[in-house]
Amino acid sequence: xxxxxxxxxxxxxxxxxxxxxxxxxxxxxxxxxxxxxxxxxxxxxxxxxxxxxxxxxxxxxxxxxxxxxxxxxxxxxxxxxxxxxxxxxxxxxxxxxxxxxxxxxxxxxxxxxxxxxxxxxxxxxxxxxxxxxxxxxxxxxxxxxxxxxxxxxxxxxxxxxxxxxxxxxxxxxxxxxxxxxxxxxxxxxxxxxxxxxxxxxxxxxxxxxxxxxxxxxxxxxxxxxxxxxxxxxxxxxxxxxxxxxxxxxxxxxxxxxxxxxxxxxxxxxxxxxxxxxxxxxxxxxxxxxxxxxxxxxxxxxxxxxxxxxxxxxxxxxxxxxxxxxxxxxxxxxxxxxxxxxxxxxxxxxxxxxxxxxxxxxxxxxxxxxxxxxxxxxxxxxxxxxxxxxxxxxxxxxxxxxxxxxxxxxxxxxxxxxxxxxxxxxxxxxxxxxxxxxx
Amino acid sequence: xxxxxxxxxxxxxxxxxxxxxxxxxxxxxxxxxxxxxxxxxxxxxxxxxxxxxxxxxxxxxxxxxxxxxxxxxxxxxxxxxxxxxxxxxxxxxxxxxxxxxxxxxxxxxxxxxxxxxxxxxxxxxxxxxxxxxxxxxxxxxxxxxxxxxxxxxxxxxxxxxxxxxxxxxxxxxxxxxxxxxxxxxxxxxxxxxxxxxxxxxxxxxxxxxxxxxxxxxxxxxxxxxxxxxxxxxxxxxxxxxxxxxxxxxxxxxxxxxxxxxxxxxxxxxxxxxxxxxxxxxxxxxxxxxxxxxxxxxxxxxxxxxxxxxxxxxxxxxxxxxxxxxxxxxxxxxxxxxxxxxxxxxxxxxxxxxxxxxxxxxxxxxxxxxxxxxxxxxxxxxxxxxxxxxxxxxxxxxxxxxxxxxxxxxxxxxxxxxxxxxxxxxxxxxxxxxxxxxx
Numbered sequence: 001x002x003x004x005x006x007x008x009x010x011x012x013x014x015x016x017x018x019x020x021x022x023x024x025x026x027x028x029x030x031x032x033x034x035x036x037x038x039x040x041x042x043x044x045x046x047x048x049x050x051x052x053x054x055x056x057x058x059x060x061x062x063x064x065x066x067x068x069x070x071x072x073x074x075x076x077x078x079x080x081x082x083x084x085x086x087x088x089x090x091x092x093x094x095x096x097x098x099x100x101x102x103x104x105x106x107x108x109x110x111x112x113x114x115x116x117x118x119x120x121x122x123x124x125x126x127x128x129x130x131x132x133x134x135x136x137x138x139x140x141x142x143x144x145x146x147x148x149x150x151x152x153x154x155x156x157x158x159x160x161x162x163x164x165x166x167x168x169x170x171x172x173x174x175x176x177x178x179x180x181x182x183x184x185x186x187x188x189x190x191x192x193x194x195x196x197x198x199x200x201x202x203x204x205x206x207x208x209x210x211x212x213x214x215x216x217x218x219x220x221x222x223x224x225x226x227x228x229x230x231x232x233x234x235x236x237x238x239x240x241x242x243x244x245x246x247x248x249x250x251x252x253x254x255x256x257x258x259x260x261x262x263x264x265x266x267x268x269x270x271x272x273x274x275x276x277x278x279x280x281x282x283x284x285x286x287x288x289x290x291x292x293x294x295x296x297x298x299x300x301x302x303x304x305x306x307x308x309x310x311x312x313x314x315x316x317x318x319x320x321x322x323x324x325x326x327x328x329x330x331x332x333x334x335x336x337x338x339x340x341x342x343x344x345x346x347x348x349x350x351x352x353x354x355x356x357x358x359x360x361x362x363x364x365x366x367x368x369x370x371x372x373x374x375x376x377x378x379x380x381x382x383x384x385x386x387x388x389x390x391x392x393x394x395x396x397x398x399x400x401x402x403x404x405x406x407x408x409x410x411x412x413x414x415x416x417x418x419x420x421x422x423x424x425x426x427x428x429x430x431x432x433x434x435x436x437x438x
Numbered sequence: 439x440x441x442x443x444x445x446x447x448x449x450x451x452x453x454x455x456x457x458x459x460x461x462x463x464x465x466x467x468x469x470x471x472x473x474x475x476x477x478x479x480x481x482x483x484x485x486x487x488x489x490x491x492x493x494x495x496x497x498x499x500x501x502x503x504x505x506x507x508x509x510x511x512x513x514x515x516x517x518x519x520x521x522x523x524x525x526x527x528x529x530x531x532x533x534x535x536x537x538x539x540x541x542x543x544x545x546x547x548x549x550x551x552x553x554x555x556x557x558x559x560x561x562x563x564x565x566x567x568x569x570x571x572x573x574x575x576x577x578x579x580x581x582x583x584x585x586x587x588x589x590x591x592x593x594x595x596x597x598x599x600x601x602x603x604x605x606x607x608x609x610x611x612x613x614x615x616x617x618x619x620x621x622x623x624x625x626x627x628x629x630x631x632x633x634x635x636x637x638x639x640x641x642x643x644x645x646x647x648x649x650x651x652x653x654x655x656x657x658x659x660x661x662x663x664x665x666x667x668x669x670x671x672x673x674x675x676x677x678x679x680x681x682x683x684x685x686x687x688x689x690x691x692x693x694x695x696x697x698x699x700x701x702x703x704x705x706x707x708x709x710x711x712x713x714x715x716x717x718x719x720x721x722x723x724x725x726x727x728x729x730x731x732x733x734x735x736x737x738x739x740x741x742x743x744x745x746x747x748x749x750x751x752x753x754x755x756x757x758x759x760x761x762x763x764x765x766x767x768x769x770x771x772x773x774x775x776x777x778x779x780x781x782x783x784x785x786x787x788x789x790x791x792x793x794x795x796x797x798x799x800x801x802x803x804x805x806x807x808x809x810x811x812x813x814x815x816x817x818x819x820x821x822x823x824x825x826x827x828x829x830x831x832x833x834x835x836x837x838x839x840x841x842x843x844x845x846x847x848x849x850x851x852x853x854x855x856x857x858x859x860x861x862x863x864x865x866x867x868x869x870x871x872x873x874x875x876x
Contacts, residue, residue, distance in 0.1 A: 033671075033674050033675075033707055037707075039706045039707065040706040040707060041707060042707060042708035042732055042733025042734065042735075044674075044677050044707070045679075045708055045733045045734045045735050046734060047677055048592070048645045048677050048678060048679060049591075049592070049734060049735060049738060051643075051645055051677075060594055061738065061741075062591075062738055062741040062742050062745060063741060064740070064741035064744035064745050067744050067745065067748070068553070068744065071550065071553060071744070071748060071749075072553070073550070073552070085550060088546075088548070088549060091548055093548055096542065096548050097542040097543050097547070097548075098542075099542075100538055100539070100541070100542030100753055101538070101539035101542050101543070103538070104534065104535040104536075104537075104538030104539050104542075105535050105539070108526075109535070109723075110526070110529055110531055110534050110535075110720075110721035110722075110723050110724070111526060111721075111722070111723065112509065112511070112523060112722040112723065113723070114511075115506070115509060115510070141579070141747055141751075142747070142748065144745075144746070144747055144748050145746060145747045148745065148746050148747075153487075153500075154486070154487070156498050157595045157617065170745070173745045174745050174746070177741075177742065177745045177746075179595065205489075207486045207489055233471075236471050236482075237471075239482050239485055239486050239489075240486060241483075241486060268477045268478040269471055269475075269477065269478060269479060269480060269482070270480035270483055282548075283548035283549075284548075284549070284550040284748070284749075284752075285547075285548050285549070285550065285551070285751045285752040285753055286548070286751070287747075287748075287751045294480060295480025295483045296480065296483045296484060296487060297480075297483050297487060300487060300499065300500055302502070303499075303500040303501060303502040303615075304500050304615065306502035306505050306506065306509070307500055307502050307505065307582075307586065307608070307611045307612050307615045308582070308583060308586050308612070308615075308746070309579055309580070309582055309583045309586075309725070309747070310505070310509060310580065310582050310722070310725075311509075311722075313579075313723045313724070313725045313751070313754055314722075314723040315538055315723055315754070315757075316751055316753070316754070319753075
């Protein structure tokens with residue numbers, strides 16, 4: 001090669017940053033990493049992912065494990081007594097497919113929707129929630145983004161947030177992911193202990209309390225009539241918000257009777273931020289829900305949703321409208337209500353039959369599961385592992401507690417198995433697992 | 439009424455929390471708000487929404503205004519020279535409708551997908567990105583959640599984040615919403631000034647730099663060949679990540695020639711976190727995108743997505759797969775590439791004809807817009823307001839700067855008008871607006 005060719009090649013390599021030329025010394029391969037570090041070494045990330053300029057830094061790692069317990073698919077052959085969604089057999093699959101196909105052909109179905117959601121869908125949610133105007137409703141991508149958005153809107157990193165104890169692990173994970181400190185307020189058979197709530201606000205200075213007044217997850221408790229107003233009054237006196245996670249309204253069972261109204265419907269002062277979702281009563285993939293609120297907080301909730309994800313895909317919103325406006329919708333809700341009752345009773349019957357030494361679990365005519373007390377000293381993790389070996393997946397109770405659990409528990413779902421036969425067989429396998437521990 | 443009826447009614451009202459009884463004093467209407475506060479007064483929220491336990495608190499309000507500039511629909515009759523999505527005439531509407539209908543009927547289409555996304559779709563994105571294995575790809579709900587997730591994963595509240603100046607306002611808004619401090623690194627015709635990048639890392643201790651190497655928004659600059667490797671090397675030396683926002687790869691124009699590969703494809707050390715999306719080349723509502731990364735950071739990105747939103751709705755993922763696997767897809771991309779070239783040339787021609795006194799704007803054969811310098815001293819806000827009165831919406835340049843802008847600018851989009859006729863008419867109205875300011 002001629003010197004001209006070589007220097008031309010070097011110039012080009014230098015321009016591409018592949019070599020560095022040092023006048024008087026020569027041309028050297030350019031380094032992209034500190035001297036001596038081998039290529040493909042990502043261990044530097046561990047420092048970068050935890051380095052933090054603030055002295056009082058909150059932990060930065062994010063733990064999704066407790067959500068994955070109920071979200072991940074189980075191994076083949078394992079009966080799922082830990083799921084959080086309707087089994088496909090209970091989902092309105094044909095109505096959903098039809099709704100989606102019609103939605104995709106609606107004029108403008110692929111246009112950007114209003115960032116707050118389709119007007120027709122906001123109006124539908126407003127009617128469902130009761131006592132709120134459509135312009136106070138934001139359409140969200142399901143319940144989880146609504147909850148995380150509400151937590152971020154209402155509390156700053158490092159701030160305390162009052163939560164029911166036990167409560168939904170996905171909310172705890174979201175709170176912790178934002179650096180919030182969940183502070184437990186115990187729940188009994190009538191829901192959150194309002195006699196402890198005011199003290200919890202005083203002790204922490206918290207500005208938000210997250211509450212599931214209807215068929216609380218996991219205890220299944222319904223907030224007592226006397227406590228409903230107390231919760232709002234105590235929060236208002238503390239200058240704090242109540243996030244009402246109304247996840248279970250559309251999955252009440254046939255024998256539930258009349259449901260209490262939403263907390264937000266009786267709140268003129270903007271204390272309650274209401275969260276609801278279509279997902280639980282339909283499919284995990286119909287990720288459409290809503291937030292309702294009043295006052296300046298609505299602007300912040302809206303801004304957070306825009307900044308995070310712009311808006312909910314319009315075809316999904318159109319499909320939701322098609323579904324809830326179809327004759328199949330009330331029929332589907334009735335079918336689900338009947339099936340949930342049957343399944344709940346099947347699970348309770350199976351537990352009484354196969355595990356008669358255990359106390360009758362907490363179970364209400366709403367929601368997806370029962371809350372099973374275990375004998376003192378039972379190692380939940382060992383039991384869950386033994387259960388998996390026996391072919392049944394269960395959710396250990398400890399994931400539901402913001403702090404140390406007072407007693408061992410399991411949350412047992414009756415919606416994720418294929419049918420009542422699988423429920424009975426799942427409980428039989430749980431018996432095997434319990435026996436294997438002794 | 440008998441005393442029995444009255445005391446029965448009082449007992450019931452007390453049980454519902456509507457009255458409080460004080461023995462010896464009587465029954466009183468229960469208060470849910472501090473004494474003297476009228477019902478429906480939400481002003482207490484202003485305190486709650488800003489109260490913060492941390493002394494060095496970051497601002498808590500969230501501002502979505504700069505995103506809404508390009509996201510909100512314009513008033514009727516107004517020509518949109520500020521849009522960020524393909525006009526419906528350029529969207530593959532029929533192919534999208536067909537894909538969605540087929541997706542809804544795919545077996546298991548409404549089941550929960552794997553939280554990382556459908557395997558087939560991850561593999562498709564991996565091939566598109568180049569040099570990454572499918573198991574390093576996460577499917578996201580478009581580019582915006584991917585960007586916000588990456589920012590949260592890589593920086594703690596209060597931390598600095600290096601950004602190009604000017605840059606995409608949606609990224610600035612997301613960074614600020616999480617309490618991050620955007621620190622500008624200037625961009626010139628070859629992209630970010632790498633001679634200033636190392637200094638910016640040193641001065642701030644930042645652990646992340648957000649970069650658009652291809653058709654940068656808004657300058658349209660392509661990162662120079664020599665700088666591509668520099669960016670990764672400098673970040674690696676600083677122990678920092680590079681977020682590669684590769685938003686424009688599928689909206690290169692017919693005359694773009696061969697595109698440089700992605701930064702992530704040549705990065706063995708996990709420095710680059712790559713973000714891409716299908717939205718720009720299709721519809722704002724096909725909210726499907728991807729993140730690709732390597733090392734522990736991938737776990738954090740995955741956990742953040744699960745905690746925030748669980749997963750991307752499966753029917754949308756299936757629809758995306760149907761679309762990109764159909765014969766209509768390459769045809770659509772060619773059609774768009776040709777149309778974008780025609781529209782870009784139409785806008786440049788209209789500007790040269792109607793506004794000859796302005797410098798020729800920055801414009802590259804990729805992206806959706808040109809970056810128009812205005813005469814020194816032009817009041818961008820007054821001009822944008824005058825333009826709206828004249829019937830054309832434009833985006834003031836200042837929204838694109840993390841700090842004070844060095845000169846007045848407009849970002850003018852050629853994709854949101856219906857056709858080239860609207861582009862020409864929009865520029866004519868801009869002429870009217872400019873003249874009205876003098």
